Amino acid sequence: MSDNTFFTFEHQDDGIAVISIDLPGEAQNVLKMEFIEELEPVVEQIKTDSSIKGLIIKSGKEGSFIAGADITMFGKVDTADDAEQLSTTGHKFFNALEKLNKPVVAAIHGACLGGGLELALSCSGRVISDSPKTKLGLPEVQLGVLPGGGGTQRLPRMIGIAPSLDMMLTGKQLFPKQAKKLGLADEVVPEANLMKAARKRIVDLRKGKEKKTSFGSYFTMKGMQKLVLESNPIGRNIIFDQARKTVEKKTKGNYPAPKKIIECVEKGMSQGMEAGLAIEARNFGQLVVSPEAKALISVFFATTELKKDNGVDSDAEAVALRKVGVLGGGLMGSGIAYVSVDKAGKQVRIKDISPEGVNSALNYTWKLISKKMKKRIVSPSDARRTMSNLTGTTDYSGFKDTDMVIEAVFEDLDLKHKMVQDVEKHCSDNTIFATNTSSIPITKIAEGAKKPEKVVGLHYFSPVEKMPLVEIISTDKTEDWVIATCVELAKKQGKTPIVVNDGAGFYVNRILAPYINEAGILLSEGVAIEKLDKAMVQAGFPVGPITLLDEVGIDVATKVAPILEDAFGERMATPKAFEKLKNDDRKGKKNKRGFYKYDGSSKGKEVDESVYSVLGVSPDKHVDAKEIAERGLLLMANEAARCLDENIIRSARDGDIGAIFGIGFPPFHGGPFRYMDSLGVDKVVERLEHYQKLHGDRFAPAEVLVKMKSNSESFHS
């Protein structure tokens, strides 16, 4: 056995060598240049050593194979040429591995992502553990780059063009059984049998039980059939054209990586592996230095940092939560119950005023778990076990031993006071009371409590199981351990939490309000609904502000709006348009009366023209889409700057993540603070002043921005 810095190399009696990768001091194995430089001569040695019959590559880390290329390397390259060189060096090594004159099997347990999967694709076989920790994927697109270690070439040759484009363009990660089904993994075995299965595979490969392709991978018959089908140029063109259309529809041209991924696959499949790798390296180089990649990588590191943040400035520790109570079996309560029982693995007791409400909440979780069962992500026995941890009631029976109760009842202060008093009466002295209010200040709710130090805001977004953010709201009285416990729970629920101080609208709704209001003002001036939505979607938001209003509910929005207007005055004045529509009983999608039509086949796609007569406008005013977008973005960013200045948020990092994960602020800008940094604070102030002159003081730049301008400061270093 020989020791190296990044791995151990063991040559065993059965002639099978084992490389066990274990990067010192790193939580995850990542591919660094020094690691590849150390590995290259070992592979060369294996080639010439006739006593070695095959090689297994495994990880020495628990629960992680290789998490990809070291992303920190990308920030250190200055030019596209340098980044291209990184990719070319990787290609050289993976090609050597692929062409090795003996079988190489990757034994995969844990995350096998990006460059990690590209290494595995260069091996002759892949056996993977059936652990839920094992996930295979090429998530580079989410970082604004592309698979630069041969992934754009080897993946389509292994699993086919269409499924590989799907994987690379979405960055989705596959669970073991999905990976096997796609032909990405040869075998799925229990972790304990991984090495045994890898050894057997080497023996089988040596006996020629599997066919070796010209590219060095071993194909199944099914894979070969797919390849034959997709090798037809007409069939291929259809697939690529379709992929381009889908990408354009989704990205609106804001993200360069997906187009470049398609280009790599297309060139590689028509001109061969060598040409494909060359274009892959060139495109990779250009993307690594692009502003979009820099922004998206900053989002990755901010999210990673937040995973380690306890949410408070002290070292207060979270207490262990065994049982969580949920009050209210509506949409929010049901979603909260689901993420608590299934993702966080807690015992959950849900209370609603009616048995129907309880049943509907239990059903909500059952439906989501059934879906996972169908996709074979969970087994029937695991599903049953999860369901046995979820129970319901119409009274407070079974609440005595809850460690935290999350209320998701109507937005009514008296009702919230009753909830907190009921919880204090029926639960233990240490039970945390968390409120999912989106509009009522937590301090006001805590005024009804005997123990306000245990009252906290836990603001989830709808639909809870899909939306990644949780805003945790602290009052002056909330104790640090309460916050730390909520942070811990939110992480276990699979969420990214940001901790904010109490204040009207907290953070997310406060920055959303001026953006939505601006759409309302433009609408009242006669700008057409679809133009407003289109402009913001084109600018990178997942949906436009008017569609969002229909989704959230015009009644809900008009409930939050006066609270903000009271707190911040004129700049948050609610546009008259919203009040008029509320009075016309337009609640949006939920009562099928909104800005869009929801009857018959229109399903929210067609504008309900009668809105214009309710508002007394005709939709013929022209405002340039770029201006609509800029006004919305600037107002949001301006308010975000105030939130940071007033300590509503703890950092620009939290403000960026909150806006992206809570609202869908265009990720390619990296969040409102990175957006302001990239424009330059001086330019932001200049543009705000420009609109202030034209449209009034709601555009007045925040004081902090003016100060930062004169000191030439930025938010991030």
Ligand SMILES: C[C@H](O)CC(=O)SCCNC(=O)CCNC(=O)[C@H](O)C(C)(C)COP(=O)(O)OP(=O)(O)OC[C@H]1O[C@@H](n2cnc3c(N)ncnc32)[C@H](O)[C@@H]1OP(=O)(O)O
């Ligand atoms: C040429 C190639 O094609 C290009 C590439 O490969 S680009 C990279 C593609 N890979 C990825 O995008 C995967 C990124 N990593 C992840 O998604 C997650 O870290 C994971 C699912 C692997 C593990 O998640 P989790 O267990 O929650 O651990 P997490 O806290 O995220 O990470 C642990 C540490 O590993 C680091 N890390 C993870 N992946 C990394 C990577 N690819 N590069 C550098 N650091 C990485 C994190 O920054 C964190 O560092 P820290 O301890 O110093 O803060």
